[in-house]
Amino acid sequence: MPELPEVETTRRGIAPRLTGQQVCTITVREPRLRWPVPESVSRQLPGQPILAVERRGKYLLARTPGGTLLLHLGMSGSLRFTHPDDPWRTHDHVELRLEDGGALRFNDPRRFGALLWTTDDPACHPLLAGLGPEPLSEAFSADYLQQRARGRRMAIKPLLMDGRIVVGVGNIYASEALFRAGIRPTRAAGRIAAARFPLLVEAIRDVLEAAIEAGGTTLRDFHNGEGKPGYFGRQIQVYGRAGQPCLSCGGPVKSARLGQRSTFWCPGCQR
DNA sequence: ACTGGCTCCTGAGGGC
DNA sequence: TGCCCTCAGGAGCCAG
Known part of the structure; x- marks a missing residue:
């Protein structure tokens, strides 16, 4: 959850x-x-x-x-x-x-x-x-992420979900942040151009901040201490939308398993 | 050092 | 209705 x-x-x-x-x-x-x-x-x-x-x-x-x-x-x-x-x-x-x-x-x-x-x-x-930096802290910078990705053949999405690299980014928000940054989840982390890291770091921050603002994402049964749901689900662009039209280009959203986790992206918008 | 795969557990949902 | 299968938002741990 x-x-x-x-x-x-x-x-x-x-x-x-x-x-x-x-x-x-x-x-x-x-x-x-x-x-x-x-x-x-x-x-x-x-x-x-x-x-x-x-x-x-x-x-x-x-x-x-x-x-x-x-x-x-x-x-x-x-x-x-x-x-x-x-x-x-x-x-x-x-x-x-x-x-x-x-x-x-x-x-x-x-x-x-x-x-x-x-x-x-x-x-x-x-x-x-052994945990990595908080994604909303200054320690999580484009330079930091680029340095941690250097030489890694692992796909960028599971890398973002590794708590030793950065904490708190789970399966939904990894897919959403990569969509916002225009990066394919399957791209090898070490083969992302330097110029894209600032965009990626900003996308991660933006998506997490927007989700906190909305009170989280209620896919099934998440609720806060008072039993109320979160409303970030309305802002989700690719997660759980396999086969549906991309909200940006209209092409079908694709899904696949990556590192045992379901992953969603738009082949038209993400490279 | 990296990488991918397995594991813990219950419940929901789909196909037949 | 019931059975069987797959999948679920995490992450520690292991072998290779």
């Missing part, structure tokens, strides 16, 4: 209510997520006030004085505020009871998500330490 815009939308949805509030109890109904939910979360999180809710790539970080809760939504995870008395839904795996009497529940049908705890600097956590 969630790429950077959806995770950021989730963060913005939950941060105002969580920040400054204490976590009273945590209930782990189903610890079998991507990795087992560690005992340390249940031991150390209760009683801690949440100082801030941050995001690094697609990870959410809830900081407390005693440690940081690391949360990844995987493909199908979501967070939702509820009342503690509300019946548990299928795939509600974890609940945080809050000082204000409410609760935050983590729901994840596919259980590719993760909930971890670290008492160290989260930036040094094994899952975060």
Whole structure:
């Protein structure tokens, strides 16, 4: 489900209510997520006030004085505020009871998500330490991307989806950004002309910013902390549109599998 | 160092 | 209605 815009939308949805509030109890109904939910979360999180809710790539970080809760939504995870008395839904795996009497529940049908705890600097956590720059930061520049693409024979699309190169760009937004930049997803990363990198970096930024602005993309069931969908789907130009006319040139949108992921592009507009 | 392929899991949707 | 197949927005891990 969630790429950077959806995770950021989730963060913005939950941060105002969580920040400054204490976590009273945590209930782990189903610890079998991507990795087992560690005992340390249940031991150390209760009683801690949440100082801030941050995001690094697609990870959410809830900081407390005693440690940081690391949360990844995987493909199908979501967070939702509820009342503690509300019946548990299928795939509600974890609940945080809050000082204000409410609760935050983590729901994840596919259980590719993760909930971890670290008492160290989260930036040094094994899952975060090797991550590339944030795409909306200055560190993600045309020069940087060109340098990382140099000599690589891998297609540009899977390269953009590699978190060690740049974080947060998933399957939808990689296709959309490449369409906007006029670059074929199958083009070898190392064979992209230098002059095209500024365009590509700008396209990635633009598409992510527009998606955050719209509250994310709801293809199936994404919703923010209040249960509302995202509206970026209306601005999608190629993703999921195989065989339909390109919104720019009218030719048919093509699709193929690239690195085990479905990929969409317009052969007329993208070279 | 790169590359491509496999894997975890449940659910939805299409074809028959 | 039911069965079987394919696919799904992530990403760590492995062999070659």
